[in-house]
Amino acid sequence: MTRILYIEDDHDIGSWTVTDLQKRGYQVTWLKTGEEADTHAGDADLVILDIMLPGLDGFTIGQRLKKQWPDLPILMLSARTAVDDKLLGLQFADDYLTKPFHPDELAARIQVLLRRGTPAETRQLALEHLSIKLPGCQIIDTRTNEEVLLTGKQFHIFMYLLKHPGQVLTKEQIYESVWGEPYLDGDKTLNVHIRYLREKIEADPSQPTIIQTVRGIGFRVRLS
Template sequence: MGKRIVYVEDDRQIGGWVKEHLTGRGYEVDWLTDGGKLSVRPEEYLAAEAGRAACDLVLLDVMLPGLDGFTLGKRIKEARPDLPVLMLSARTAIEDKLAGLEFADDYLTKPFHPDELSARIEVLLRRFGRLEEEALSLGHLLVYGEAERIVDARTGEEIRLTGKQHQIFQYFLRHRGRILTKEQLYEAVWQEPFLDGDKTLMVHIRYLREKLEQDPGQPEIIETIRGIGYRVRA
């Protein structure tokens, strides 16, 4: 069973796609449209029961019917200070962020990319000791937490990537074993249409291979599939 996230969001459209995304990433998502079940005795709802795992993280919208997210979040933290709380809000004012961060462990403003949400959740789970550090072995590489940390198993040294290199490699890992076209990769990472003949992606992959491959001239991690694109083997 995956990590259990209690998610409080009254907007059904947003709640639906967030739950679908997180479920697809292996989380067990307990979605509530208001804070009623959490407001009186939060420690009971967040604890394990028959057929239900204990909560590992609370994902909490600010604007809720009845009790607002700030008040609910404070009650949760008072009852379970060991539990990470991530606030979600369309409010971008610094005053609102500071108010949220008085008790919450992170604050993410809407709209947000689902991959950023997943990354922040993983960081909090790791910080609170709720995410086991299981390494994915790729040749001579040990990859932790979907490329949050990459270690060369031969030397024990950590390999550091730039922002775009990190995003490209993350996308490869999420689609391990699949052949990805240049168009797919570019549009997923840059969030804009791919223009035929653009060499930007190829340049970034060349630099990425220089960091990851034992022999960049004969890559074994990021394979070139001639005439189609690239693949990282499962």
């Protein structure tokens, strides 16, 4: 089933749009702000994004998503009809539809973008010098164009962090997700695996920038 990430703060527009898309067979995740967009975009086949949002505006969110997932189709959906707004949006977005709109037109534009776009199964994630193919997590070091090979545990740790971009994950969360058993306070197993993982993916393992340590809490991957 095609997965759509829909970011819209207007309740009425959002409700009937989600209902219509679901009737057409799409799986829709509806966010009313862009704060968690990074978390959900990796699982989406397409993003529908409003411009006027609380907090970060749609332009900022769209640019950030496109930088992280260059192959992810983005459809801007906004009441702003000025040519300058459209031109700004189309610098990163794949299409721009103004409100009010007919649901059939929205559906048609979605179909065009999906035919043009790359399926989520082969999506590329750019992370510093790494190019990562999701969800299989094939990692290419773009400096050498060589694949970075991980062990099973390293793979699962990295994938778990990538599925929660920007989120600080405790050692307990990571350990229990990867090992499937309770974390014992003071256990250094996770730290050892993180150290070896960093040696493979970081430009400078002694000063890691991909997997960041949040002192006293755990780790996070920041996509920027």
